[in-house]
Amino acid sequence: MNWPKPSLQKQASHLHTTVWEKYSALPSGFYLGDTLKIAKNLLGKGIYVKKDGYEVIVEIAEVEAYLGSKDAASHAYRGPTKRNWPMFEAGGTCYVYLSYGLNYCMNVCTQGKGHAEAILFRAARPIHGIDIIRQHRPLAHNDYQLLNGPGKLCQGMGIDLTYNGMTFDRPDFKIVDLGIKVPSSSIGRSPRVGITKASDKLWRFFLKYSPWLSRKG
């Protein structure tokens, strides 16, 4: 093989752009309107993260909607705090929090500034950078367990509090349209996972029959 010399390799990678970098971020208007509808529309979309010289993109397979002051299970139910302030930012803002003192969880806010609605990313399918994701998730027994939970998704993608308050429209951090069509007939819904409040609300949405979910149905 006639590999380029290391110095040339470095130069080449500096100039290199991937197909994923050419995908543009969803417009801010995507995050306005009915949050439950936005949650469904996020299924099949992509989350792109580029950091530390690696690049990861995943397809969103499972989400949950949290409806701010109208929702007793929402972190924002009782107003702004030191932790939940990004929820009150404009739609398209990222809200990351530490769950149970252990795991990070990532949301995208919806609605305008001051309206604290958000959508939690619960599970996803690796599309690019699966080797990096495997390195981040050494305890996963198989690839279906890489991103099948909100904490695992953050661990796999390398999401931590440095992303808290960022917007999903950056060259190195964005939500993109992958061109995947998701008919409403292939979307399932259920009560949200792990909460007891408002358990009558079917605000968890997922790609029906997907093997990448945090749990079935």
Add this chain to the structure above:
DNA sequence: TTGGTGATGTTT
């Protein structure tokens, strides 16, 4: 395959 439990930050 399931069910209980520890770890542990933020808020009530």
Add this chain to the structure above:
DNA sequence: AACATCACCAAA
């Protein structure tokens, strides 16, 4: 004391 969790271990 509850919680938008995860991984481990024991029991079945």
